[in-house]
Amino acid sequence: MKDNNIEDILRQAKPVVKDDPTFLMETRRRMEQVEGIKKEVDRQHRKSRIILIATLATGLVVGMLAMAIVFLYPSLFQGFDSSFLAGIKDFLVKWKQFLPYPVAAIAVALSLVLTLKPKESLS
Amino acid sequence: MTQEQFIDLVRTEQEPLRRFLLALCSGDSALADDIAQEALIRAYVSSGSFLGRSKFKTWLFRIAYNCYIDNFRKKTPQRVDSAGSEALNLPSGDSADGGFRYQQLYQALDRIPEKEKAAIVLFYFEDKSIKEIAAILDMPAGTVKYNLSMGRNHLREHVKL
Numbered sequence: 001m002k003d004n005n006i007e008d009i010l011r012q013a014k015p016v017v018k019d020d021p022t023f024l025m026e027t028r029r030r031m032e033q034v035e036g037i038k039k040e041v042d043r044q045h046r047k048s049r050i051i052l053i054a055t056l057a058t059g060l061v062v063g064m065l066a067m068a069i070v071f072l073y074p075s076l077f078q079g080f081d082s083s084f085l086a087g088i089k090d091f092l093v094k095w096k097q098f099l100p101y102p103v104a105a106i107a108v109a110l111s112l113v114l115t116l117k118p119k120e121s122l123s
Numbered sequence: 124m125t126q127e128q129f130i131d132l133v134r135t136e137q138e139p140l141r142r143f144l145l146a147l148c149s150g151d152s153a154l155a156d157d158i159a160q161e162a163l164i165r166a167y168v169s170s171g172s173f174l175g176r177s178k179f180k181t182w183l184f185r186i187a188y189n190c191y192i193d194n195f196r197k198k199t200p201q202r203v204d205s206a207g208s209e210a211l212n213l214p215s216g217d218s219a220d221g222g223f224r225y226q227q228l229y230q231a232l233d234r235i236p237e238k239e240k241a242a243i244v245l246f247y248f249e250d251k252s253i254k255e256i257a258a259i260l261d262m263p264a265g266t267v268k269y270n271l272s273m274g275r276n277h278l279r280e281h282v283k284l
Contacts, residue, residue: 006275006282010247013228015150017142023156027133027163031126034164 049113056110063103070096124170133163136180139249140187146244147191149233158194162187177258184251184259188241195237231281239274242267 069076070092092099140162144155166173166186173182232240241260245251257264 006279007247009228009282010243010278014248015142015146017138017145018152020156023137023141023159024130024134026160027137028126028130030160030164031129031167034168035126 053110053113056106056113059106060103060110063099063106066092067096067099067103070099124167124173126167129167129170132179133183136183137163139180140183143184143244143249144187144191146232146248147188147241150229154194158190159187161194162190165190178255181255181258184245184249185261188259192237227282228278231278234281235274235277238262239270239277242270243274243278246271 074093137159141155141159144158144162145152148155148158162183166183169186173179177185232243235243238260242256245256245259246253251259253264253267256267260267260270262270
């Protein structure tokens with residue numbers, strides 16, 4: 001049998017698609033659903049970003065305050081009678097030479113979060 | 124790409140896309156349309172990453188083929204029976220013999236390997252070039268030609284000419 005025969009049959013046997021006006025309507029409906037999901041994901045991203053920035057900013061302020069007190073006003077630690085605060089004081093005094101590192105790390109992380117473009121949703 | 128721009132592009136491509144999937148799904152129009160919808164949504168979601176290196180329709184067909192393969196792997200598709208070819212709206216041919224031949228052809232298409240079937244459908248039903256088929260099926264042009272040749276051979280075994 002020749003290849004031409006099967007080729008002729010194949011070319012003539014093209015299926016016919018029934019015109020369905022609901023097809024594009026259904027596509028549009030599904031796209032609306034996708035848009036809804038996109039908006040929700042965007043909202044969650046924004047919320048996570050705000051929480052992250054607030055946490056880093058708080059860490060940075062607290063860290064800098066702790067450094068300032070430890071290095072500039074060590075006398076402020078005198079007379080703490082609370083064992084909890086005394087514990088913090090002992091910890092900060094003991095490790096004060098390493099204190100700038102976590103503060104610097106927080107500062108770098110914060111600057112990165114602030115400068116990076118917010119993540120685009122699904123697209 | 125806005126929703127309206129996407130719908131405009133899809134409006135012209137929906138018919139060939141649905142026909143391609145209808146042939147792959149052996150005439151199951153509900154399944155074919157479901158896969159087409161899934162493909163369009165996948166395309167819409169990733170339309171931001173469409174770089175325009177290929178034609179929109181080639182890109183869309185490729186997504187549709189991947190959706191079909193995912194679907195095919197998830198579950199064995201229902202095999203076509205003699206009624207399946209009616210669902211395809213086959214041309215009836217000049218004679219009863221012609222109609223029977225088309226039925227045989229579609230049953231035979233369902234029996235050949237997926238890659239060969241896809242290459243045959245794209246080449247003969249959608250009039251795609253070898254280059255376009257290679258892009259859609261993600262294979263070299265030589266492999267497309269090989270699949271077409273093997274597909275024709277396999278079809279000849281099943282179809283009495």
